[in-house]
Amino acid sequence: MELQKKKKALNSVKVNVLVDSIVFLVILVSMAPHTTGESIHEWVGIAAAGTVIVHLLLHWKWIVGVTKRFFKQLGKQNGLNYIVNVLFFINLTVVIFTGLMISKTALPAIGIQLGEAQSLKMLHKLTSEWIVYLVGVHVALHWKWILNVIKRYLVQPVGKLFQRPSRGFVPAVNNIVLEGEK
Amino acid sequence: MKVLGRTLIILFAAGVIAGATYGLSNAGVLDGLIGGGEMGGERPEGDFESGEMPEMGEMPEGGAPGEGGMEGGLNFREVLESLKTIGIIGVVVILLSLGWDQVRKIQKRSTLKRAGAS
Numbered sequence: 421m422e423l424q425k426k427k428k429a430l431n432s433v434k435v436n437v438l439v440d441s442i443v444f445l446v447i448l449v450s451m452a453p454h455t456t457g458e459s460i461h462e463w464v465g466i467a468a469a470g471t472v473i474v475h476l477l478l479h480w481k482w483i484v485g486v487t488k489r490f491f492k493q494l495g496k497q498n499g500l501n502y503i504v505n506v507l508f509f510i511n512l513t514v515v516i517f518t519g520l521m522i523s524k525t526a527l528p529a530i531g532i533q534l535g536e537a538q539s540l541k542m543l544h545k546l547t548s549e550w551i552v553y554l555v556g557v558h559v560a561l562h563w564k565w566i567l568n569v570i571k572r573y574l575v576q577p578v579g580k581l582f583q584r585p586s587r588g589f590v591p592a593v594n595n596i597v598l599e600g601e602k
Numbered sequence: 603m604k605v606l607g608r609t610l611i612i613l614f615a616a617g618v619i620a621g622a623t624y625g626l627s628n629a630g631v632l633d634g635l636i637g638g639g640e641m642g643g644e645r646p647e648g649d650f651e652s653g654e655m656p657e658m659g660e661m662p663e664g665g666a667p668g669e670g671g672m673e674g675g676l677n678f679r680e681v682l683e684s685l686k687t688i689g690i691i692g693v694v695v696i697l698l699s700l701g702w703d704q705v706r707k708i709q710k711r712s713t714l715k716r717a718g719a720s
Contacts, residue, residue: 448684448688454680477609477612509615513616513623514623539633542632552691556692556698559695560694560695560698
């Protein structure tokens, strides 16, 4: 029973790592419109909305729990985390919305033609610059988790590949050491 | 069903923010805040005389002068711009994680001092 719980937790960590990496990559790619070109920038930006929704769904319990506790008693880091995440969500929504409103290729490709407002263009540019800093803060607040995950799923497996194959007497030596420690 | 409900809540929250942004931009509040209105009116229409812009055939081979870079459109400057984003994120992460560690150390020290004094 406990083993099943552990396996489930392990799988959810793997899913989180995968989704978070995709969200990070999607945001990075959409932050470089000059490199990717306008069309890819717009479609990747639209895809970002989907990945962010999945990310939020995966962290739903945390969002609900912290929202409930927010006005009562919340640790400093959790409070800061929550405020940063709310700002991040608002900023990302504004970026995606203004991006859709000034879209030149993605929306016209599916037959939607919207007007071009200079203020929305400016707002899109301004809020997309803020995203870089908000991503930085968001990553910094989860830095320990990211490091642990990198160690567990990247460094350790790669390290095992270069390890010498274990011989028969090695476990016995380990046992002696463990018994000695006791 | 749960996932659908949660997705709708997220979309509703996003819709509220998008609606507020649209409302503010329609009311002209954003123009005042970010100066969008001024830029919109600055560029006069039909100012270019015919023949002023170079035709595609007139461009010298290898592109405009000083445009050295990789062939196929991927410019070194563009790659640098992309790296800049990662660099900024990295700097923010390093500064904040170091700062946060320092704050924690100071907090630990002060609690230890208090415990020692009492």
